Amino acid sequence: MADAFRNEGSRFDRPELTDYLDADGSIVLPDGVSLVTFLDRHIDSVGDAVAYRYLDYSHDADGTVIELTWGQLGTRLRAIGARLQQVTTRGDRVAILAPQGIDYIVGFFAAIKAGDIAVPLFAPEFPGHAERLDAVLSDAKPSVVLTTAAAAAAVADFVRSLPRDSRPRIIAIDEVPDSVGATYQPVRLDTDDIAYLQYTSGSTRAPVGVEITHRAIGTNVLQMVISTGIDWDIRSVSWLPLYHDMGLLMIVCVAVFGTQVTLMSPAAFVRRPQRWIRRLAAESKHGPTFAAAPNFAFELSVERGLPDEGEDLDLTNVVSLINGSEPVRITSMEKFNTAFAPYGLPSTAIKPSYGMAEATLFVSTIDLSAAATVVYLDREQLGAGHAVPVPRDAPNAIASVGCGRIARSQWGVIVDTETEAELPDGEVGEIWLHGNNIGRGYWGRREETNQVFGNKLQRRLATGSHAEGAPSDATWLRTGDLGVYIGGELHITGRIKDLIIVDGRNHYPQDIEATTAEASPKVRSGYVAAFSVPANEVPGASADEVGERVVIVAERAPGAGRGDPQPVIDDIRAAVSRRHSLPLAEVLLVAAGVIPRTTSGKLARRACRALYLSGELGHRNH
Structure with missing residues (x-):
């Protein structure tokens, strides 16, 4: 990837990778470089090129295409940035509580351009996570909430539930006219200033805000470029939530690269995984294409995302599909490769990777030419x-x-x-x-x-x-x-x-969960939670019992709801006993959607455990 940062056929001379490497090849951002530095470069140089494309499936099953050029982005950033400068002091937190879409992107970058600290969150109608939203707003204490006209009423209702002395001002991004941008005052940002707070998903604890600096952003994007081998002309497709670290870095990468990304909402993908696959094929017609998704997305795409019979899709140029955010399973990758190989998907496309919010996101992956x-x-x-x-x-x-x-x-x-x-x-x-x-x-x-x-x-x-x-x-x-x-x-x-310790032996929950899913086709793969509880908390146990006992909660696969659950439970018990030498205190089969997940889609084992102990999961099978 010697010239990853220079494309002689591009419309302007991009900086070379060596501009950000020292004599030893280490990544070093020059002082004064910020996320806004990169944004302004692209806005000035390729103003009429598309930066962000959003496919809106809320009113059209085929998706309404909404595009934002770099020039339009610059105009909107100045307008929203100027409006924020009227009501904030530098360093104030600005929360983005907007639906997935172009306005979300504008709000996020405008907060940073105004000299504030962005707090990417989600609109309050996001199901099942009002408590998390309340906790984050209480922690970040934003002075302003950016939303859209369509979501403003729900946001206002939510804000009214907050203590009166900590209620932020609400601004609808799409109601601020471009003309306000005339009053925007440029802000000098330091490379080590905080750009945004990335709140953790809360899979094992209450969400906390990671302070992400401009240095961390630039460094991590460059790390991903070098590790993945992707170049300036690559296109990307994402349905990942923009408040989640992986989804956010997808739009940040575009801000640093000066390329483009096509977005859709997580709900659009989950309802019809074909949309993601079709868009990958459409973008790959223009050249190498990149995407990222958690492991469950690859499973779901095989189950419900296969092309229609006779549909002509070409995935040959889909060169990199980052698989991260949750445990990577070889069976999921094998299913995906087998299902989409007839459409040209390279066997090396899926890239098992590791990352976390505290590292901005990206930590490790395999080489571009390597197979998992x-x-x-x-x-x-x-x-x-x-x-x-x-x-x-x-x-x-x-x-x-x-x-x-x-x-x-x-x-x-x-x-x-x-x-x-x-x-x-x-x-x-x-x-x-x-x-x-x-x-x-x-x-x-x-x-x-x-x-x-x-x-x-x-x-x-x-x-x-x-x-x-x-x-x-x-x-x-x-x-x-x-x-x-x-x-x-x-x-x-x-x-x-999450480690399960029984009788002095360590067991990994994801290992037990995989065994459970394999034990019966009536178990929904990827929707199993294994955890331990105190022995005396198990129904029927005496109060003086000590140690830990293992409980499994498994969602039923589609079509498995009406059958007798006992044979399935027996199969699970036998499989776990045989493979792990573990007796199970409880096996609960529940309906699809019962097991809680974090806002990023990860299994929330601790939340599931709490529901189990409170008796909220219903009848217990012994």
């Missing part, structure tokens, strides 16, 4: 913290997908959490990260920031250290994720907080 790799590990040894390869057909084998190599100018080490010393390859520990892409900390949480972002590695490996090149006094981010290096690739084994 899987190794099979001994389950018992893995539970004891050792990655021991075994044959695929070994009775105790568990599949582990490699998530590639850590990005340039970022370091990832595997650490013993008790000694805070680096572990060698093949040993499981917590993943610690260091680099200029790491967020500055958690908004308003000094103690938690020190605990998570301010760690010192007590001892590096004498040889083969993955910390080589990082400063000796570097501070490290504790990710809370468990991982291991195998053959130079990073493998993610689970979350520390």
Whole structure:
């Protein structure tokens, strides 16, 4: 990817990759560079080129196309930015509570251009997450909420529920005329200023706002460019929520690249996954195409997104499909590759990857030309913290997908959490990260920031250290994720907080969940939650019982709702006992949609556990 940042046939001379690399090849953003620097360059240079395209399926099954050129974006940013400057003081938080669409993008970038701190969120009609929205607004304390005219009434109702002294002003993005932009005053932004607060999805705790700086944004986008091998002319397609780190980085990448992205809403994709596949094919007619999605999207696309009979789709130029945000499953990738290979999808297209909000997003992936790799590990040894390869057909084998190599100018080490010393390859520990892409900390949480972002590695490996090149006094981010290096690739084994410990043995919930899904076709794959509860909380247990017991909650597959559930429960119990040597305290079969998920679509195991303990999941099967 020697000239990834220069295209001789492009309409203007783009900066070269070397402009952002030092003599050693490390990524270094010049002082004064900000997200607005990149935006203004593209607005001035390619004003009539399309930057963002949104497909609105709310009134038209085929999608109404709404396009925004760079020039139009500049006009709208000045108008909304000027309006914000009238009612905010530099550094104020500005929350975006708007539906997915062009206005959301304008509001997000305008808040930053005005010198405020953007807080990307979602409109209050987003089902099931009002409590999270309330918690985030109470934490961020925005002085202004940006929304749209269509969503303004719902936003106003929600704001009225907040304490009177903390109610933000509401501005409808699409009601601010372009003429207001005449009063916009340029703001000098420092590279280390906070651009936005990325609130975590809350899969294992209450959401907290990660302080993402302009340096972190620029560094992380460049890291992704180098790691994925994508270039300036690549097109992208995304249905990911714009308030989620992965969806947000898709539009931020366009702001840095100066290319274009086609967007749709998450609901449009979930209702008809074909829309995503068709758009990928449409964009790939123009050249290499890139997208990102969590693992469940690949499963859903196989189930409900296949082209109609006789439909002519060409996916040959779909060169990179980042698979991240939730555990990557080899079976999901194999199904997707098999289903779409007849339409030209390269076998190397899916890229297992790892990322997190605290790192802006991107941490690791596999090379552009590489296919996903899987190794099979001994389950018992893995539970004891050792990655021991075994044959695929070994009775105790568990599949582990490699998530590639850590990005340039970022370091990832595997650490013993008790000694805070680096572990060698093949040993499981917590993943610690260091680099200029790491967020500055958690908004308003000094103690938690020190605990998570301010760690010192007590001892590096004498040889083969993955910390080589990082400063000796570097501070490290504790990710809370468990991982291991195998053959130079990073493998993610689970979350520390989700780890199930029974009788002194470690079990990974996603492993148990996969076994459950495979046990019966009447279980909805990808919609299973496994967790542990105190033994004395299990119905029928005596109050003096100690230890932990395992509970499984599984959603029924389509068409499986009317049958007798007991044979399915028996199959699950037998499979988990055989593969994991675990007795199950409870197996609950529930309707589709019952298991809670975070706003980013991840399984919310802790929330499911809370529902179970409160009895809200209904009848319990023994």
